[in-house]
Amino acid sequence: MPAYVENSSRRALLAAVGATVLGGCTSVFDDEGSDSSDENDVPSNDGAADLDWELPEGSPLEPAVEPEPLVTDLAVPWDLAFAPTDELYVTEREGRLLRFETEAVLEAGGDPLDATDVADENRWELPGDHAQGVAVHPDYPDPAFVYVYYGSSEDNRVGRFDASAAEPLETLEVLVEGMEGHHTIGGRIAFGPEGDLWITDGTSEEDPAQDPGRLGGTILRLTPDGDPSDENPDLEDADPRLFTSGHRNPQGLAWLPDGTPLCTDHGPTGRDEIQRLRPGANFGWPVAQGGPDDEEYESYDDHEEYEPPLVNTGPELTWAPAGCVFYEGDAISAWRHRLLVATLYGTHLNVVTLLPPDAEQPPLDGESRRHDAAWLDESYTATTHRVLDDDLGRIRHVTQAPNGDVLAVTSNRDGGAGFDEDRFPRDRDDVLVRIRTA
Numbered sequence: 001m002p003a004y005v006e007n008s009s010r011r012a013l014l015a016a017v018g019a020t021v022l023g024g025c026t027s028v029f030d031d032e033g034s035d036s037s038d039e040n041d042v043p044s045n046d047g048a049a050d051l052d053w054e055l056p057e058g059s060p061l062e063p064a065v066e067p068e069p070l071v072t073d074l075a076v077p078w079d080l081a082f083a084p085t086d087e088l089y090v091t092e093r094e095g096r097l098l099r100f101e102t103e104a105v106l107e108a109g110g111d112p113l114d115a116t117d118v119a120d121e122n123r124w125e126l127p128g129d130h131a132q133g134v135a136v137h138p139d140y141p142d143p144a145f146v147y148v149y150y151g152s153s154e155d156n157r158v159g160r161f162d163a164s165a166a167e168p169l170e171t172l173e174v175l176v177e178g179m180e181g182h183h184t185i186g187g188r189i190a191f192g193p194e195g196d197l198w199i200t201d202g203t204s205e206e207d208p209a210q211d212p213g214r215l216g217g218t219i220l221r222l223t224p225d226g227d228p229s230d231e232n233p234d235l236e237d238a239d240p241r242l243f244t245s246g247h248r249n250p251q252g253l254a255w256l257p258d259g260t261p262l263c264t265d266h267g268p269t270g271r272d273e274i275q276r277l278r279p280g281a282n283f284g285w286p287v288a289q290g291g292p293d294d295e296e297y298e299s300y301d302d303h304e305e306y307e308p309p310l311v312n313t314g315p316e317l318t319w320a321p322a323g324c325v326f327y328e329g330d331a332i333s334a335w336r337h338r339l340l341v342a343t344l345y346g347t348h349l350n351v352v353t354l355l356p357p358d359a360e361q362p363p364l365d366g367e368s369r370r371h372d373a374a375w376l377d378e379s380y381t382a383t384t385h386r387v388l389d390d391d392l393g394r395i396r397h398v399t400q401a402p403n404g405d406v407l408a409v410t411s412n413r414d415g416g417a418g419f420d421e422d423r424f425p426r427d428r429d430d431v432l433v434r435i436r437t438a
Contacts, residue, residue, distance in 0.1 A: 053257040056337045059363050060351040060385050063334050064438040067392055067408070069112040070105050072428035074098075077409040079188070079323070080399055080432075081134045085141050087163075090115075090432070091131040093183055093414065097124045097148060099163075106401060109434060124169055126150045128157070132187030137224055138195045145224070147175075147197065149189050153182035158189060158199055158226075175226030176241070180208055180216030181249075188323065190253045192261065196229045197222045198243070200250035200263065206286035209246050212238035217285060219244045219253075219263060219277065233280030246283035246306060247275075252324035252397075254339060256354075264321035264341055265309070271297070272319045273309035274341070274352065276377055281307035290315065291375045301375045310354070311371045311382045320345035322411075323397030329404025332437060342395035342408060344416060349388045349395060349408065349435070354380040392433065393424035406435040 076093040083089070088100040098115060099122040105113060126148060133149035137160075140146075144164040151157045156179035162171040179201045181187060186202035199220040203209050209217025212235055221229040221243040228240040235242065249266035256262065261277040271289050275281075284306035289297035294315060300308040313319060322342040327335050339352040353362045357372070362383045364370060371382040388395075396411035409432050412425035 059365050060334050061366050065435050066438045067433035068109045068436055069431050069433050070108045071113045071115055071432035074115045074430040076411055076414045077430055078132045079134045081136050082402055083136045083140050089134050091134045093130050095126045095131045128152050130183040133189035135189045135191055138191050147189055149187050185249050188253050193255055193259050198253055202249040209285045217247045218242050235280055244277050244281045246285050248285040251322045254324045254326040264324050266320055270313055270315040270318050272313045272321050274311040275309045276379055283307050291373055308377050310377045318345050319343040325399045327400055329400050331404045340398045342398045344394045347390050347393055348386045351385045353383045357381045408433055
């Protein structure tokens with residue numbers, strides 16, 4: 001198998017196991033990220049304890065890595081959610097939810113499972129024409145609620161059902177409706193460290209992102225029952241479920257050990273971003289989307305009302321970032337306390353090191369980049385390293401398994417561009433893989 005060699009340095013970002021967010025986001029856009037900050041505080045927006053975690057050292061490229069197939073023949077997988085009862089839920093974008101035994105999947109290396117063999121009782125057709133995010137209740141299996149993001153281009157919804165029921169989908173109840181994205185815009189859901197449900201809703205139009213009364217271009221924060229979180233900001237004329245706004249196509253969610261939430265967001269062409277979320281922050285789309293040298297969009301420097309990102313790839317580089325996870329495991333120790341970001345158009349995994357600006361930064365080896373422009377969020381300096389370049393094709397999501405393994409799913413049958421069509425899709429795409437040291 002091809003070696004996977006890329007990583008990025010940044011201040012140690014420890015992904016809380018209980019806050020796993022596998023946020024992959026399908027995208028056909030060429031996007032880039034941008035980094036920026038106006039102050040050096042990292043608030044515990046989730047109310048989590050102010051944890052002290054070990055900062056990563058050295059290069060994430062030090063170990064050679066390779067993908068090991070665990071499940072093959074998936075139909076455009078989008079998101080993963082692990083339940084504490086040895087269950088793994090996987091959404092397929094065309095509107096299907098599959099349930100696997102976690103142990104069977106993790107032990108399938110060398111003899112991968114075939115997704116087409118999943119029994120009918122573990123294969124559910126969801127309403128609407130597509131499915132994206134999936135998450136399980138923080139207290140699963142009491143209650144045994146599974147949450148799904150599903151719907152059509154006109155009306156996307158988040159609902160939940162009781163997986164322990166005799167006919168689970170007959171218990172489906174809608175918690176949120178009227179979201180404005182579609183199957184390539186937004187769609188991530190995840191429970192954060194404090195037990196709230198987070199939802200990313202992008203927008204294919206420019207106007208909604210700066211309208212606080214609409215859901216397009218926002219990140220929502222709710223209780224498990226669908227009510228606005230008490231931690232949401234009190235903004236004039238805003239939907240009470242809104243936590244942040246001014247997003248274009250947010251696809252991934254992750255949390256630092258101290259509870260600080262992060263998001264990946266597709267730019268309009270290049271200008272992909274990694275953002276540090278704070279209550280009420282407005283990330284500027286469609287007005288500000290770059291730095292002082294951007295000839296097409298206004299600079300964050302000129303708008304104090306907008307929150308600059310930690311990373312912005314600029315107009316020349318496109319990742320199309322999808323799902324992400326702050327890795328805390330030991331399976332690949334050089335990646336511990338770094339943010340892992342799946343990319344679609346970029347066809348690689350980004351290892352992002354987040355470190356305080358005054359810390360010793362990781363080496364710029366391989367195709368790495370330091371994101372330290374003065375107009376970016378100064379809370380952390382981000383260094384990005386590429387790994388698994390073109391080994392898997394389009395990567396929809398990356399996450400951490402309960403045993404600390406790094407898992408990723410491809411999206412080579414979604415009709416998107418940006419990879420070698422002579423090589424992808426392959427016969428057994430799409431696949432769920434484990435990334436391991438070679």
